[in-house]
Amino acid sequence: MPELVFFSGTMDCGKSTLALQIEHNRSARGLVGMIFTRNDRAGEGKLSSRLGLVTDAVEVGDGTDLYAYLVDHLSRGRRADYVIADEAQFLAPEQIDQLARVVDDLELDVYAFGITTDFRSKLFPGSQRLVELADRVEVLQVEALCWCGARATHNARTVGGVMVVEGAQVVVGDVTDSADEVGYEVLCRRHHRRRMTAATARAAALAPDVLPVTQG
Ligand SMILES: Nc1ncnc2c1ncn2[C@@H]1O[C@H](COP(=O)(O)OP(=O)(O)O)[C@@H](O)[C@H]1O
Numbered sequence: 001m002p003e004l005v006f007f008s009g010t011m012d013c014g015k016s017t018l019a020l021q022i023e024h025n026r027s028a029r030g031l032v033g034m035i036f037t038r039n040d041r042a043g044e045g046k047l048s049s050r051l052g053l054v055t056d057a058v059e060v061g062d063g064t065d066l067y068a069y070l071v072d073h074l075s076r077g078r079r080a081d082y083v084i085a086d087e088a089q090f091l092a093p094e095q096i097d098q099l100a101r102v103v104d105d106l107e108l109d110v111y112a113f114g115i116t117t118d119f120r121s122k123l124f125p126g127s128q129r130l131v132e133l134a135d136r137v138e139v140l141q142v143e144a145l146c147w148c149g150a151r152a153t154h155n156a157r158t159v160g161g162v163m164v165v166e167g168a169q170v171v172v173g174d175v176t177d178s179a180d181e182v183g184y185e186v187l188c189r190r191h192h193r194r195r196m197t198a199a200t201a202r203a204a205a206l207a208p209d210v211l212p213v214t215q216g
């Protein structure tokens with residue numbers, strides 16, 4: 001039975017890498033994938049992983065009907081044996097419904113990859129719809145780590161290394177972005193709740209009132 005699978009995790013846990021591996025393994029066996037993405041850091045129409053792998057993809061826009069796109073593609077005699085949707089958190093709920101229809105009516109497997117929650121630990125609307133509709137939700141196995149060493153479960157947005165909780169839900173960026181700009185950092189829940197990033201934890205450890213008193 002074809003399935004809608006949601007591979008979810010924090011930023012930087014290997015979702016795009018897994019998407020590219022699934023694509024590689026299937027294309028090595030002669031299958032043809034339809035790859036959708038939205039707002040990938042590598043630019044329009046790209047699916048990229050931090051390990052350096054990248055492939056071309058169809059850039060989804062606000063008005064793209066993913067079901068209609070596939071019907072049109074197939075009716076022109078082109079092939080699509082399965083579907084990959086990366087950065088699926090950026091898709092609208094209706095577009096997730098369209099992916100579910102691709103599974104049910106076109107009988108294609110759909111593999112969606114995305115982060116579940118935003119920098120305020122609120123569900124992205126597209127991810128919420130995926131959790132509601134997916135046949136399976138798979139949490140990625142190679143977990144990212146918080147600076148404290150615990151499993152990272154939350155995505156923090158930072159400016160100058162300091163966690164912020166105000167701003168637009170969508171701001172494309174990376175965990176490696178320089179400390180001056182808007183960037184991201186993955187944290188465990190405890191440190192996300194306390195808004196304690198690696199930089200603020202370091203600063204707190206160096207603060208004069210916590211330095212050991214030197215004996216004269
Ligand atoms: N230099 C590196 N060497 C090995 N692994 C790396 C390196 N840089 C990033 N990674 C790994 O790549 C993964 C991030 O891959 P990516 O697919 O881009 O993540 P996601 O799509 O979940 O944000 C992480 O598991 C990270 O550990």
Ligand SMILES: Cc1cn([C@H]2C[C@H](O)[C@@H](COP(=O)(O)O)O2)c(=O)[nH]c1=O
Pocket residue numbers: 010011012015016039041114115117118119120155156157169170171172173174184
């Ligand atoms: C938490 C959060 C993230 N984003 C953006 C930042 C990145 O461009 C993507 C996530 O990509 P990844 O491949 O999973 O690292 O999402 C955002 O727009 N808003 C957020 O709250």
